[in-house]
Amino acid sequence: MAFTLAQPVHSELLIKKSRFIGCVQSVPDREAALAVVAALRAEHPGAAHVCWALMAGGQSAANDDGEPGGTVGRPMLEVLRHQQIEGALATVVRYFGGVKLGAGGLVRAYTDSIAQALVGARLVPLVRLRTLRCEVPYALEGLVRRELAPAGAVLESVAHASTVAFVFALPETAAEAFIARLDDAAQGRVAWSRA
Numbered sequence: 001m002a003f004t005l006a007q008p009v010h011s012e013l014l015i016k017k018s019r020f021i022g023c024v025q026s027v028p029d030r031e032a033a034l035a036v037v038a039a040l041r042a043e044h045p046g047a048a049h050v051c052w053a054l055m056a057g058g059q060s061a062a063n064d065d066g067e068p069g070g071t072v073g074r075p076m077l078e079v080l081r082h083q084q085i086e087g088a089l090a091t092v093v094r095y096f097g098g099v100k101l102g103a104g105g106l107v108r109a110y111t112d113s114i115a116q117a118l119v120g121a122r123l124v125p126l127v128r129l130r131t132l133r134c135e136v137p138y139a140l141e142g143l144v145r146r147e148l149a150p151a152g153a154v155l156e157s158v159a160h161a162s163t164v165a166f167v168f169a170l171p172e173t174a175a176e177a178f179i180a181r182l183d184d185a186a187q188g189r190v191a192w193s194r195a
Contacts, residue, residue, distance in 0.1 A: 002086040003123035011116035015109050017097025022113030024080075024090045024121065029057040033089040037063075040093055048096035051110060053077035056087045067094075071106040079114045086126050090114045129169040131156070132179070135191040136164050143185060151178045163191070 008025035021044075027033045033054045040050050053062040053076035060081075062073025076090045092113045101109055136144055141164045148155055153170035170178060182190055 002084050002126040004085065004087040004126045006122040006124050009117040009121040011113050011119075013109065013113055013116065014097075015105075016099040016101060018099065018101070018109070019095040019097065020109055020113045021093040021095075022091070022117045024085070024088055024114060024117050026087055027054070027056050027089045028087065030054060030059060030061060032056075033061075036089055037091065040091055044093045044095075046095065047093045049094040050091065051076065051094070052089060052091045053080060053114075054089050055080045055085060056089070067106055067110075068103055071103050072110045075107045075111045076114050079111050079118070083118055083123075085118075085123070090117075128172040129154075130172040130175040131167065131169045132175065133165065133167050133193045134182070135193070136166070136186060137189060138164055140164075140186050140189060144182065144190075147178070147182055147185065153178070 005024060005026050008023055011020075011022040013020040013022070025036070027036065033052065033056065037050060037052050041047075044050065049065045049067055049072075051063060051065045051067060051072045053073050054060060055077065060077055062077045064070070064072045072092070076092065080088060080090055092110050134144070144164070144166055148168055151170050151174055153168045156167045156169060159165040179192065
């Protein structure tokens with residue numbers, strides 16, 4: 001099962017005079033993650049590196065920001081994977097202290113920054129949603145509305161024309177059972193379309 005964070009978590013480590021400021025926070029996608037990284041660069045203009053790893057929207061990405069290739073971003077990404085965290089951005093801002101850490105030292109420093117931040121994290125199970133669209137005769141509008149709430153569905157839109165068109169999202173694991181239950185209750189008068 002995948003998890004996301006209830007709120008951002010932070011850490012700060014001093015290793016051989018270098019300062020590592022770690023943060024893990026929820027983000028919906030790569031665009032939002034890049035905005036956070038840009039804000040960190042602006043907030044820490046004296047930092048030597050702003051490295052990051054992203055697991056969001058079914059995609060993963062990592063950036064070493066000038067540190068030796070493969071020593072920072074990918075290891076940070078592995079911490080997120082190991083903790084089964086999805087929809088999250090891990091960042092570490094490094095202020096260089098004048099002492100080189102070597103490849104192994106960099107891996108440890110950056111992964112420890114993320115791991116330390118996650119020690120106090122409150123993880124929330126990530127529920128994947130599926131968007132459904134259906135049309136029903138006006139006489140069945142009330143039936144559909146009554147079935148949505150107990151299924152944990154979130155109504156996104158309703159359009160009234162020759163029929164009533166619903167767009168809603170519900171937990172992916174409940175979608176097929178909901179479709180079958182609504183089809184049965186409406187005696188086959190629900191027209192489903194691709195979301």
